[in-house]
Amino acid sequence: MNRMVLGDVLALLMVGIGLFWWQGRAQVEEGAPPPEPATVQPPDDELPEADVTGLRGPALPEVTELSREQKRFFRYDRNRDLKITRSEMLSSRTAAFRKLDRDGNNLLTFEEWAVTTVDKFEGADGDGNRELSPDEFATTAPKRRAKPACRC
Template sequence: MLFMAAGFVIWASDSDADDPIPPAPAAAPLLMAPQKPPTPPAAPEKSREEKRFARYDDNEDGIITRAEMMGSRRGSWERLDANGDNRLDFEEWAITTSEKFAKADADRSCTLNAAEFLTTRRKSKPKPKCEC
């Protein structure tokens, strides 16, 4: 019986220590100054050559293969290779130039004067305006 009474006393004292409801947090001030988010670290600016290297390195492995280097020329080649035989003969190469000449020869004289020749110049893309 003595052991039962001691067990009851120990049990009753432990139940007070294990309070299931934690104390309420301290009240925060109502007017807090807005917090600025931390600024991320600045990434280093890539050099012109690093950007050029990245354009050729398609799989981003840090190495440029011959296929990656020649890949930028593939589209131009395919446009000129009209019959798709992977060979560029004179007619296929000259057709673009011949069409350009015929389009520029406005008076159909089979010659180009200075004004007509000026129309054969490659059109450059306009540079975007800086809105700094």
């Protein structure tokens, strides 16, 4: 028992000595003189001058116009790693899926898909001959949304 108490007292004594040594080092570093200034500062009322004749800045980066396919690719590539994962590909389709899923059970039956497709076909078939001409088919193209003039 005496050995344990003696060991504890010695451990506390060592910690105290270390603490005093550490504090002493900190005070010596605080009292050290500041480093010499490397350059002489001009007075505050004078502006520095430089001779820039004959110097030219770096060339501006070229802006490349993205092709239509590249724009379509980047609509799916959400994290811009130049790879489209399955979840990235499917993420843009959830709204369209929810429109087709009439009963809301997250299962798209053939009937649900067929009703929407038939409605779209019958809406485009203007003359009712059960065939779509090129002009009629053009009416089935997705409507482009107008872009806002500014994002104020």
